[in-house]
Amino acid sequence: MPRLNVEPLRRRQLIEATLQVLEAHGFQGTTIGRISKASGLSTGIVSHYFGGKQGLLEATMRHLLNELRGDFRRFRRQHPDSPQGRLQAIVDANFSGVQTQSKTARAWLIFWSQAAHSEDLARLQRIYERRLYSNLVYNLRPVLPAHALAGTAHTIAALIDGFWLRTALSEGRIGHARAIELCKAYIDQAIRDGAEQAPDDTHSARSGVPR
Amino acid sequence: MPRLNVEPLRRRQLIEATLQVLEAHGFQGTTIGRISKASGLSTGIVSHYFGGKQGLLEATMRHLLNELRGDFRRFRRQHPDSPQGRLQAIVDANFSGVQTQSKTARAWLIFWSQAAHSEDLARLQRIYERRLYSNLVYNLRPVLPAHALAGTAHTIAALIDGFWLRTALSEGRIGHARAIELCKAYIDQAIRDGAEQAPDDTHSARSGVPR
Amino acid sequence: MPRLNVEPLRRRQLIEATLQVLEAHGFQGTTIGRISKASGLSTGIVSHYFGGKQGLLEATMRHLLNELRGDFRRFRRQHPDSPQGRLQAIVDANFSGVQTQSKTARAWLIFWSQAAHSEDLARLQRIYERRLYSNLVYNLRPVLPAHALAGTAHTIAALIDGFWLRTALSEGRIGHARAIELCKAYIDQAIRDGAEQAPDDTHSARSGVPR
Amino acid sequence: MPRLNVEPLRRRQLIEATLQVLEAHGFQGTTIGRISKASGLSTGIVSHYFGGKQGLLEATMRHLLNELRGDFRRFRRQHPDSPQGRLQAIVDANFSGVQTQSKTARAWLIFWSQAAHSEDLARLQRIYERRLYSNLVYNLRPVLPAHALAGTAHTIAALIDGFWLRTALSEGRIGHARAIELCKAYIDQAIRDGAEQAPDDTHSARSGVPR
DNA sequence: GATGAATGAGGCTTCATTCAT
């Protein structure tokens, strides 16, 4: 009888428990004791699977990054396979699905505030930053003149992060629906403006898949 | 001979030391011991003047809020006393002066990540949020149709916070100058678009002073 | 192989160490550090088993109360099973056995002086007070007229506590043997006087068992 | 103009404040800071007048001893100048006047629990012990046969201390009036019994005044 | 594979004392 490999299960349990505790108690209050209690496992298990608390935290952030990427892929299927459609999917992914949960938002914020003091977290933060930016540039290129590309991409990225931050902090005073609406409004307008200035701009969509 | 009132001086010293330590060691690493060492004072002094670590942290964030408001007032004098001028001053204040210092940016980020777990910090965060929003609305009203007011104000606020966040996290990959430029570009465009839609719109500036 | 349940052992060790330190250093000098050193365990262990210093102190006083009760039961077997015999056992229990040890006496005194400032300790003190009083009343009832019951019980209780206090404070100037002798002399006389006044008084021993 | 000597005033203020704080906060909670606040004076004053906290505590206990002696003298004038009258005055002094105040009772108890760990306080405790005992013996000698003297004196002393202790701890469950009544009842009976045994015993009252 | 008892370093806070004014 093949014994089930419990490692993935345990890792998942611990990461899930970490997110719960981060939401409930903040970074300072996230102790091994609380995580093990929330997961129903023992205190020793964290070192066993993640080498220590730091490893578990890093794995948790990596998990969030993966979920974000998964969300993007899922939402892409719900939009037309065009630059505009994919841009909408980016916005949706950042404000929907798992990202909506307050527990996720709080964890992101906490990790970002820690990034400056942890090379591991900083690396993951850079991955997120680059991925969003290159994703935006890739999809804006077909519809914008080259000179407007970088600025617009940066602006959209800031808009997404800014709304996300305000949503996470405002405890409901700013809703996700509104954030999505305003982000998309800006994107539509930027593309319209770009089209006016460069109506005949033709870009060949490259085959590369944005990360 | 009147004894010098050292209290304001000591409080200032401790807040300054707190900002230094927050930058250098993060929230977790900000201990009373390090703060007292950085300030050249003793460990007992923090409780003496702030009642404890929590009180010092709150006072530090309040200090940052005050500096931001001071920056806004300073920059307002450098711009024409018009809605557009004041909007530019808001942008400048958020990306210039004291706010530019990495030590300030890091402290903001840390405080925000803690806000969810400290009513004191959450209150200060709400003050910031409301102040920025009402400031924007107040100055946009003369130049935008009523229906576009809220959305534009929210978008600008998100843009400011988003660029600020990316600037704080990117360690130089995104510059303040660029952030200011792109924020102002969006504001200019929003006002242009508003003017097109409602060219004869006349708003009477109310006497109220933005907070 | 079942792992030994070390909890009762550890609790016992710590309580014993607490009594030692209380005797040697007084209430003020009873620190976690000294207790852990005396017990041969680590400093963290106290919070682990008792939730903190206060919990350990309370458990220590409860331990003394239990020992006193145990002493009473032991001494009861050495006396005839009559009211007089049980009254003698009460006296013996308060001045013999574990209570004799200076470390126990000092701890009682310390706890009593703290009772006014700790609801936990005050509760335990009330238990002691009531137990002694009701025990005396229960055993005096068969041999005293009703009107003399309460006064005699209070007087015996005061005598016991008074001798105990003087013994604890006098560092040997007053001996336990003398205290027992004088307490018993008073009890004998009180019973004689009661018998004179109410020679034919017959009381049915109630079924209630003295606490 | 003769400047008033403020020293006795200051010492008095600080002792009074110490008693207040001891009652309100217990021995542990009696800090220089609280004492100075209660007295309206500065923190430095304690070292100035008493050399330190320990000196103030010792002076406070000495003050209580003096008050007790004063009470005895006062009550003696209210009773006939006979052995019985003086014995009644001893009882009254221990359960009336200043001693009645909960603040005084608490302070006594605290000091006694500290006596084992402070030679200064232990000395004062011995003075109290001896004074009460010799006072009792002196006044019992004219009315008791020699062989009953020591035992009766010890018993009365224990009764006084026991009732005092129970009164101090019981928070009103045992009243001073009852304590006085029962003490006097024992004394009366002891004298009666002594008289029966030795009806013609005549003692000449010595001129010595009990301390 | 997993446990959880135990450790002990380190944090925050309290507080008696000192000393310049």
Add this chain to the structure above:
DNA sequence: GATGAATGAAGCCTCATTCAT
């Protein structure tokens, strides 16, 4: 005579990690 700002040692408690089972 008196102040009270400042110190810094020491206490209690938390918690990541280890290791015998």
